[in-house]
Amino acid sequence: MWVFTIKYQNMKNILLIVVLFMTMQLTAQPTGYYNGTEGKTGTELKDALNDIISGHMEWAYFYASDIFLQSDADPETPGNVITVYKGSSVDGTNYGTGGDYLNREHVWAKSHGQFDTELPTGGDAHNLKPSDGSVNVARSNKDFDNCQATGTQHDEATGCYYTSVAWEPRDEVKGDIARIIFYMATRYEGENGEVDLEVNDQVENSPQPLHGRLSALLQWNEQDPPDAFERNRNNAIFGYQQNRNPFIDNPEWVNMIWDGAAANSISIADVSQSQEMIFTGDAVNIAATITGTGTIGATLYWGTDIESMTNTVTMNASGDEYTAQIPAQASETDIYYTIEATDDNGSYQSVPYTYHVEANFTGTIQTIAEVQGEQATTPLEGQEVTVTGVVTANFGEGFFIQDGSGPWSGIYVYDVMNPQIGDSVILTGTVTEYYDLTEIVEVTDYYLISRANELPATETIQISDLDEAYESVVIKIAGAECTNTDLGYGMWEINDGTGSMAVHNTQIHEIEPSLGTIYDISGPLKWDFGEWKIELRGAFDTQSGDHTAPSVNEVTVNSATSLKITFSEIPEESSALNLANYSVNNGISVTDASIGYPLTNVILTIDELTEGDYEITISGVEDGSGNVMETQTVAFSFGTGLESFENHSFRIYPNPTDNGKVTLDGIKNVTQIQITDAAGRLVKSRTNTKGNNSITINNLNDGIYFITLTTDTQKQFVSKLIVR
Numbered sequence: 001m002w003v004f005t006i007k008y009q010n011m012k013n014i015l016l017i018v019v020l021f022m023t024m025q026l027t028a029q030p031t032g033y034y035n036g037t038e039g040k041t042g043t044e045l046k047d048a049l050n051d052i053i054s055g056h057m058e059w060a061y062f063y064a065s066d067i068f069l070q071s072d073a074d075p076e077t078p079g080n081v082i083t084v085y086k087g088s089s090v091d092g093t094n095y096g097t098g099g100d101y102l103n104r105e106h107v108w109a110k111s112h113g114q115f116d117t118e119l120p121t122g123g124d125a126h127n128l129k130p131s132d133g134s135v136n137v138a139r140s141n142k143d144f145d146n147c148q149a150t151g152t153q154h155d156e157a158t159g160c161y162y163t164s165v166a167w168e169p170r171d172e173v174k175g176d177i178a179r180i181i182f183y184m185a186t187r188y189e190g191e192n193g194e195v196d197l198e199v200n201d202q203v204e205n206s207p208q209p210l211h212g213r214l215s216a217l218l219q220w221n222e223q224d225p226p227d228a229f230e231r232n233r234n235n236a237i238f239g240y241q242q243n244r245n246p247f248i249d250n251p252e253w254v255n256m257i258w259d260g261a262a263a264n265s266i267s268i269a270d271v272s273q274s275q276e277m278i279f280t281g282d283a284v285n286i287a288a289t290i291t292g293t294g295t296i297g298a299t300l301y302w303g304t305d306i307e308s309m310t311n312t313v314t315m316n317a318s319g320d321e322y323t324a325q326i327p328a329q330a331s332e333t334d335i336y337y338t339i340e341a342t343d344d345n346g347s348y349q350s351v352p353y354t355y356h357v358e359a360n361f362t363g364t365i366q367t368i369a370e371v372q373g374e375q376a377t378t379p380l381e382g383q384e385v386t387v388t389g390v391v392t393a394n395f396g397e398g399f400f401i402q403d404g405s406g407p408w409s410g411i412y413v414y415d416v417m418n419p420q421i422g423d424s425v426i427l428t429g430t431v432t433e434y435y436d437l438t439e440i441v442e443v444t445d446y447y448l449i450s451r452a453n454e455l456p457a458t459e460t461i462q463i464s465d466l467d468e469a470y471e472s473v474v475i476k477i478a479g480a481e482c483t484n485t486d487l488g489y490g491m492w493e494i495n496d497g498t499g500s501m502a503v504h505n506t507q508i509h510e511i512e513p514s515l516g517t518i519y520d521i522s523g524p525l526k527w528d529f530g531e532w533k534i535e536l537r538g539a540f541d542t543q544s545g546d547h548t549a550p551s552v553n554e555v556t557v558n559s560a561t562s563l564k565i566t567f568s569e570i571p572e573e574s575s576a577l578n579l580a581n582y583s584v585n586n587g588i589s590v591t592d593a594s595i596g597y598p599l600t601n602v603i604l605t606i607d608e609l610t611e612g613d614y615e616i617t618i619s620g621v622e623d624g625s626g627n628v629m630e631t632q633t634v635a636f637s638f639g640t641g642l643e644s645f646e647n648h649s650f651r652i653y654p655n656p657t658d659n660g661k662v663t664l665d666g667i668k669n670v671t672q673i674q675i676t677d678a679a680g681r682l683v684k685s686r687t688n689t690k691g692n693n694s695i696t697i698n699n700l701n702d703g704i705y706f707i708t709l710t711t712d713t714q715k716q717f718v719s720k721l722i723v724r
Helices: 040-054 061-071 133-138 172-189 214-223 228-241 254-260 367-370
Strands: 006-009 014-020 080-082 087-091 102-106 129-132 166-168 269-271 284-291 298-302 309-314 317-318 321-326 334-344 346-350 352-357 359-366 384-394 398-400 410-414 424-434 436-448 474-488 491-495 500-504 520-529 530-537 542-544 551-559 562-567 582-584 588-597 600-605 612-618 632-638 649-653 661-665 670-677 682-687 695-696 703-711 716-723
Touching: 014 551, 040 254, 040 682, 040 695, 061 102, 061 129, 061 228, 080 367, 102 133, 172 214, 172 228, 172 254, 214 254, 269 334, 284 298, 298 321, 309 321, 309 367, 321 334, 321 424, 359 384, 367 384, 367 410, 367 436, 384 410, 384 436, 410 424, 410 520, 424 632, 436 520, 436 682, 500 520, 551 632, 562 612, 582 588, 649 716, 661 703
Parallel strands: 410 436, 500 530
Antiparallel strands: 006 014, 014 359, 080 087, 102 129, 269 284, 284 321, 298 309, 298 334, 317 321, 334 346, 334 352, 384 398, 384 424, 398 410, 424 436, 474 491, 474 520, 491 500, 520 530, 520 542, 551 562, 562 600, 582 612, 588 600, 612 632, 649 661, 661 695, 670 682, 670 703, 703 716
């Protein structure tokens, strides 16, 4: 919780607030990031890491050049980046084709799986590196292997060797390359429509979603461990994508997944800190669950430099729970720590974690409405101001904040702070009017109050009502028709009957609009090049308007007392379960209704049928948008030879769950576990080779899912899972 001292000054609602400062640049993984990996090896460890790093924030492929300015920056020459294979320092903006121009190199070659630049795979910054154009052409889509003995030395990137089918990078980045390949094979497992990438011990893999050579990559991971440059790259990309390359944080996991290395007998689990945000002057308690063989001991190592965690604290034990305290530190300090535990077999050390000690801020805050001036141009041009608000959108080069909802509540900040949507922040910068868009630039102070805040209410308005009051405010235009799919520069046009405006496909989200389709469009409103446009933030901003009522696709006889009604879309539950909406002829009554699997199905319990022909009339069923179906009559037949339908299920606990591990109980000899969403789309699948009837479900959105278990005799059992 955050404690604020707030004082209202006269009638302008200028706030005097005491808050805490937090830098945006994380320099190691936050506390507990890898909880859930302890004790695991092989596929089980790979699955656990996939759960942690999947569902990252996506950025368009072309935006990688901006990310490189931080992730691959030359520390000696501001504005330059280091090319991956040549190792040269070049202007980080000099992109082009061939020669010495920069290219965005896909380390896992995009032809190995045919994902091109499509999101998320093709734009994943962990897999992209700045490369000299001519060297990039020479590498092409070759697999990686040791080539010095039989290959040719590249005449420009002299540390690299190649054959017609393989490429060997310079020694300084061999481990970097290997860990990128292992990241891609872990991040992309064929879920949610993504490609399933795997490492093998071969070359010439294209176009298959395979990359090699595994034996060389394992060697390179050992030969070239992570250095400061690679760790900085991981941290910088984490700031954008909100996921990490786990093999940079812990290279030992490579051998534990791909080379049969055993897990340590010691488990350091459930690492946590006493509070999420650390105040100046606060001591911090670190806790972990530690188990092992025989006598257990644990030491906490900490310091202000990740390379020098020399301070030690013996951890106190209470059963398997171990705790230690890091004393209060100076403000604006990064603290790094790791836990080392010992048992009768030896010792084991956790990955390093970090937190930041925030500084106090006391100052006068002006409302965004005051900065906007509630007029066409700001009255504070060129003045330094301090404002507060919740981040509603982040586009890399700048972001939007609002201090409430409604007119005059939003403003654009043109600065690379890279916050997360939902961050509550205070910032100080200079006000400017940039081609009639009020902006805050040259941010000098940035304070994070809290994360994951509820966003301000979206303002639903008509296009004809667009004006200066809604500049930089998140708005919604409902029921608008796409009237032009390409206005140029990533923009397309909608018309809601009161007027037309542009929608901007951004580096965060883009769609291929369909001419004549009705959309509900949301996003921050920006004045740019003399016109209003909505900036798209994600799939949630582009909902196709649903004006089509459901219909019945099929009626299936499950048994003498059960019918399955399959609708064209998921029906609204209360209308689907209303028995009055179903009528069967020949004196057959409908006695019960339930939602089936997938959710487009409704199961009806009826009086017992005898052999013959029947009709069912269905009416009054709605969809989630309130569209009511036309009355529909469907004929069906029942024969005595039909087998009775049984609904097999098993126990899931906890259920409902809030994302974590669920246990599946009641079915033996399970060989395959699959999770599908309410529409029947596969979102997670795991081969069950060790009889482990549990599965982690991190990164699933709230909603209804179905878990299907397949046994060694190919029988399948289905139960419903609720995530919330």
